[in-house]
Amino acid sequence: MNRDAPFDFSALLRTPLTEALGCRYPIVQTAMGWVADANLVIATTRAGGFGFLAGATIEAHRLEGEIRNVIAATGGTNFGLNFHMFQENAAQCVDLAIQYKLRAVSYGRGPDKKTIARFKQAGVLCIPTVGALKHAVKAVELGADMITIQGGEGGGHTGGVPTTILLPQVLDAVKVPVIAAGGYSTGRGLAAALAAGAAGIAMGTRFLMSTDAPTPRATLERYVAVDDPQKIRVTLAVDGMRHRMIDNPFIRRLEAAGPLGRLAIALKSAWAWKAQTGMSVGHMLGVLRQAIREDAGAVSQTVMSANQPVLLQRSMVEGRPDEGILPSGQVAAAIGELQSCDELIRGVAVEAEACFARLYSRLDAPVTSTAA
Ligand SMILES: Cc1cc2nc3c(=O)[nH]c(=O)nc-3n(C[C@H](O)[C@H](O)[C@H](O)COP(=O)(O)O)c2cc1C
Numbered sequence: 001m002n003r004d005a006p007f008d009f010s011a012l013l014r015t016p017l018t019e020a021l022g023c024r025y026p027i028v029q030t031a032m033g034w035v036a037d038a039n040l041v042i043a044t045t046r047a048g049g050f051g052f053l054a055g056a057t058i059e060a061h062r063l064e065g066e067i068r069n070v071i072a073a074t075g076g077t078n079f080g081l082n083f084h085m086f087q088e089n090a091a092q093c094v095d096l097a098i099q100y101k102l103r104a105v106s107y108g109r110g111p112d113k114k115t116i117a118r119f120k121q122a123g124v125l126c127i128p129t130v131g132a133l134k135h136a137v138k139a140v141e142l143g144a145d146m147i148t149i150q151g152g153e154g155g156g157h158t159g160g161v162p163t164t165i166l167l168p169q170v171l172d173a174v175k176v177p178v179i180a181a182g183g184y185s186t187g188r189g190l191a192a193a194l195a196a197g198a199a200g201i202a203m204g205t206r207f208l209m210s211t212d213a214p215t216p217r218a219t220l221e222r223y224v225a226v227d228d229p230q231k232i233r234v235t236l237a238v239d240g241m242r243h244r245m246i247d248n249p250f251i252r253r254l255e256a257a258g259p260l261g262r263l264a265i266a267l268k269s270a271w272a273w274k275a276q277t278g279m280s281v282g283h284m285l286g287v288l289r290q291a292i293r294e295d296a297g298a299v300s301q302t303v304m305s306a307n308q309p310v311l312l313q314r315s316m317v318e319g320r321p322d323e324g325i326l327p328s329g330q331v332a333a334a335i336g337e338l339q340s341c342d343e344l345i346r347g348v349a350v351e352a353e354a355c356f357a358r359l360y361s362r363l364d365a366p367v368t369s370t371a372a
Pocket of ligand 1: 056205208329
């Protein structure tokens with residue numbers, strides 16, 4: 001290497017992720033229910049990142065319009081769609097991603113091999129998010145083109161393994177590019193992930209805490225105010241799965257309620273969700289009868305899980321942060337202000353380059369190595 005020539009550190013930000021996804025920076029804006037709408041994805045794309053639309057909460061009749069909005073504003077299909085196979089309109093999400101030849105799809109519990117083969121045929125990259133090593137290996141066996149690992153400090157549904165442990169484990173175990181998620185908000189984090197071998201980082205909470213997110217001010221203020229990572233905790237009370245969110249009166253009430261109390265809370269929100277989904281009264285009463293006869297705890301979980309869009313909607317759309325859930329990564333406690341997607345993406349890139357430059361400058365200092 002010619003050490004006298006100026007070194008272009010931005011070259012280190014070109015990775016298999018930027019190559020495959022066609023974006024300038026190896027920075028992904030993940031899908032977040034009621035948050036990752038067309039405007040957020042447009043702002044991310046324009047700033048040089050790669051954004052995913054939250055297909056799990058965009059109503060079926062609006063989904064195609066949202067996709068078209070991003071295409072019209074960005075002039076291309078370099079963005080992705082997130083969905084879950086258990087959602088009612090999963091087939092619609094699959095069909096639209098293929099029809100519009102979106103660059104990528106992301107998902108948790110994923111599609112089968114046949115559906116993945118359809119994506120591949122259309123050139124849509126499959127990028128599942130996993131929270132454990134065995135799930136990463138399985139996802140690659142099923143045909144994933146890249147993997148996003150999410151460490152336990154990440155927001156929303158999350159595993160129990162920290163990013164610093166999960167990332168190297170998965171990098172050792174798979175051959176596809178790996179994107180690191182869970183706890184990222186800075187250029188230092190991006191530089192560290194790239195140095196470890198990741199192809200880039202993905203961030204949820206940092207993009208939620210942006211001026212481009214549609215989230216009401218009253219709710220965003222809760223995210224900005226929280227400064228103790230311990231107050232952004234995991235609860236099983238919502239749907240029986242590990243779900244990381246900001247502590248608030250709603251989840252405390254949910255946790256304190258017994259199985260029947262939880263069922264009552266779940267049914268109350270089901271009533272609100274019914275108006276949007278067309279769930280029939282007969283169906284709701286059937287669930288209640290079954291609960292009383294069988295296991296009230298398990299049924300309340302099922303109802304609650306189906307109701308998550310409503311619990312999220314109260315805080316994320318209606319601006320009532322104490323009456324719904326506030327999914328968040330622990331990193332919210334380290335973020336003190338809202339930034340635009342442009343500011344935050346550029347800031348992360350510039351800081352990562354500065355990290356590389358600092359490391360590089362150390363080569364000029366006399367080094368005594370203790371390594372063998
Ligand atoms: C408010 C919020 C909503 C989320 N909703 C979804 C979702 O609908 N689908 C999904 O796959 N992940 C969802 N997640 C998880 C994120 O996509 C992402 O994986 C996670 O936030 C990464 O960790 P970080 O918050 O530390 O950046 C959500 C996270 C948050 C904070």
